[in-house]
Amino acid sequence: MKTYYLIISMELASYTVHSHLLLSTTYCIDFFGENMVHDGYQDVVNIDISSVVIEQMKKKYHDRPQLKYTKMDVRNMSDFESGSFDAVIDKGTLDSIMCGQNSQEHAAKMLGEVNRILNDKGVYIMITYGDPSYRLNLLKDLQFWTVKLHVIDRWERSSKKTWDLTEPLPLQDDSTSIINLLGPKPDVHYIYVCIKDNDSARVELKVEINEQNYS
Numbered sequence: 333m334k335t336y337y338l339i340i341s342m343e344l345a346s347y348t349v350h351s352h353l354l355l356s357t358t359y360c361i362d363f364f365g366e367n368m369v370h371d372g373y374q375d376v377v378n379i380d381i382s383s384v385v386i387e388q389m390k391k392k393y394h395d396r397p398q399l400k401y402t403k404m405d406v407r408n409m410s411d412f413e414s415g416s417f418d419a420v421i422d423k424g425t426l427d428s429i430m431c432g433q434n435s436q437e438h439a440a441k442m443l444g445e446v447n448r449i450l451n452d453k454g455v456y457i458m459i460t461y462g463d464p465s466y467r468l469n470l471l472k473d474l475q476f477w478t479v480k481l482h483v484i485d486r487w488e489r490s491s492k493k494t495w496d497l498t499e500p501l502p503l504q505d506d507s508t509s510i511i512n513l514l515g516p517k518p519d520v521h522y523i524y525v526c527i528k529d530n531d532s533a534r535v536e537l538k539v540e541i542n543e544q545n546y547s
């Protein structure tokens with residue numbers, strides 16, 4: 333667990349130097365928040381749509397004022413100001429949204445909100461088991477950010493019991509380069525590191541276009 337956190341921490345260190353983070357969502361990645369506080373992060377906001385999860389986490393970390401827990405829908409984070417976060421880390425939230433109905437519309441809303449609350453140099457890190465064929469197109473189509481893809485072995489299944497992060501994999505226009513490299517069903521976690529493109533005019537335009545496309 334600690335190794336995994338260190339990998340993520342290194343990612344954060346290389347992509348952002350600030351300390352206002354949003355963890356989306358909290359459940360089962362609470363150890364991220366805990367270890368980040370240990371490493372000196374002062375403001376780690378955790379959200380989840382489930383009040384049960386939020387109450388559990390609040391109780392567990394009542395002695396860590398740096399960890400804030402708020403029940404919130406990631407598709408509507410209007411309580412947060414635009415540009416107020418340096419990084420958003422997501423393990424399983426987009427996946428969860430994509431399993432539901434109207435997944436494209438909801439995923440676009442979520443990613444639009446993530447983009448809005450990130451500052452100009454913000455980074456969105458998404459950790460998923462999901463195959464890149466759909467995730468990659470979704471992230472790239474929105475054109476909010478430059479996307480890099482890393483993979484690590486699924487620790488729980490790996491005989492090595494180490495989590496080695498790859499260099500960013502070569503990304504072509506579709507996911508075939510990844511399939512060629514890793515095979516059709518590799519036992520890995522995919523880590524998408526999405527670095528915000530700070531051309532805000534284009535971003536605003538894209539949000540409008542995407543809202544029309546998905547409505």
Ligand SMILES: C[S@@+](CC[C@H](N)C(=O)[O-])C[C@H]1O[C@@H](n2cnc3c(N)ncnc32)[C@H](O)[C@@H]1O
Pocket residue numbers: 356357358359360361379380381382385404405406407423424425427428429
């Ligand atoms: C698959 S679980 C992932 C949990 C955890 N992050 C992990 O890695 O095991 C998905 C989580 O997303 C939360 N979730 C689903 N839809 C959400 C939404 N619209 N806004 C915020 N959280 C949501 C669920 O309550 C659940 O805790």
